[in-house]
Amino acid sequence: MTVEQSIANQQIRKETDTDEVLVQVKNIKKYFPIKGGILKRDIGQVKAVDDVSLEVKKGETLGLVGESGSGKSTLGRVILRLLQPTEGEILFEDNDISLLSNRKLREYRKDMQIVFQDPYASLNSKMSVGELIEEPLLVQTSASKSERKEKAIELLEKVGMRASDRTKYPHEFSGGQRQRISIARALALNPKFIICDEPVSALDVSIQAQVLNLMADLQDEFNLTYLFIAHDLSVVKHISDRVAVMYLGRIAEVAPKKSLYDNPLHPYTTALLSSVPSTDVRHRREKIQLSGDLPSPSDPPSGCVFRTRCPQAYDRCSVERPELKDMGAGHYVACHLYDEAKT
Template sequence: MSTDVKDSQVTKRDKSQNETLLEVINLKTYYPIKGGILRRTIGAVKAVDDVSFEIKKGETLGLVGESGCGKSTAGRTILRLLEPTDGKIIFEGNDITNVRGTTLRKIRKDFQMVFQDPYASLNPTMMVGHLVSEPIRNYYKKSQSELKPEVIELLEKVGLPEDAYYKYPHEFSGGQRQRIGIARALALKPKLIIADEPVSALDVSVQSQVLNLLKELQDEFDLTFLFIAHDLSVVKHMSDRIGVMYLGGLVEVAEKDSIYEEPLHPYTQALLSAIPEPDPRKKKERIILEGDVPSPINPPSGCTFHPRCAHATSECQKIKPTLKEVKPGHRVACHLYN
């Protein structure tokens, strides 16, 4: 990852306003497992299991963890692309967990998603101009010709030329297609964007360009981000705060500097130890986790990380730790900090 990615810092966004835009309370998303002749539910994959966090207006919360930890499922559940099994999703003070129909449609103008695979998320039979304008046409009675100047302006803001309007997704590179996806997400002027691994499918040479673009657009449009990724260097540059997920649950949440300089949870420490050190003269101790990630169908009792933790005690095997504040703004779910 290029070091020219802009570091997250206070810009013209007013970070002093501590107004919560999104609050997630004890969110659970389970996928039922069917079996037998009658296809009865015999179990569940606990993709997201009792997750709670909040995002302030104008900030970026990074969500990190291994593949399969539930971070993408959490993002899709918040957008109500997936139905939550339990818990609450509070957006701008309103509980949107169970809203349906017209009410959900109205709320959805305010949050959008940038998907991991830009090609799979774009209709290959539609011109880019129609792709970007489609969300606006779905909500407002405007013709394509009326929207053309607005769409061209959006394309220019994401770094695409005017003639991109008349082209199709297959005519662009991966980085350019992701810019189209970003323009489409901006079309309705949302307040929250959930970016699900937005650069993981791109060449390293263009990842920093797309990340810089996201930060510039965040400042210009006063956006709030939930930034989902597995690349810790990307998350460090993009985020104000970071949440670390393991096997469907949050194990640590803190300001990014606090996470990187003084990680508290053993799993977070292991993740950060895996980041390559660019200076070969510096020695870095690598924490090797033993064993495999347990199955979310039958997670371990107590702390789900205890089978792989070097500090595990009998208490860890029996009692599930709660996410609690151990330092100002730094929460961790670990019995080491009782």
């Protein structure tokens, strides 16, 4: 059974209908300095995230897609303050956490967690599974040893593992099992928001379906909010409520998933969707081959960053950066093609 069939057959997940915003980023930038010369002075900047504004509604799954190097993972780490933003605001439940000290930020850590792409690299191989899951409780709470043990066993069972697995070590498990352990660890402090950074991309297709179904079940049970970062558009389609498309550090399009997949507006989104394999000949798209390579984030094109690969670019695209425009029904696009008049 494919990922798509497994998730489609579940019929448990519901589209979110809340307008309450849990996480909001405003004009976020993350630049990394480029050092050069004998004195290692700054000679340039890598603009990994360049003026991004985005919101994640409570209880929803927002998918974040784009090519490798588009800045998706960097944005996720900035939102969690694992990386300090160069500019901009990060609001969590209307509280600006972008400039908080590590001490003050600690109280928000329990509400925001992350599941990384590679569970083997993110789990300390010298710690047992029980120790890994209990560590957040040890750091953030006053729970006793017996309470931590009980919580670890409960979470292991929630993610489809056995209580006896608590005494084993990460190398004793498969990739899918290690990812389940990572999810259990992320749930230890009862978070409200979890960033899933390519959580199934390293897993076999059959295992992907199991992990995605588990994440959907846990979202319903614990009222979780997800930011789901991925490059697999077929997976994003079935797990997300809304989808944001990112290109070279900027947001190109944001829309409810049905609107985006049925009627993509940005030329980049259209090209991405055309590459998704489909067994339904009625909805198969003509493949669009983009010219050239992804430009360097240290020297992005002027104006619209996609213009060097866009088949519909015109003069204005090279001199003016397009802003996100509201096209109605929650569909936003950053493209001059949708301005009232071309100039």
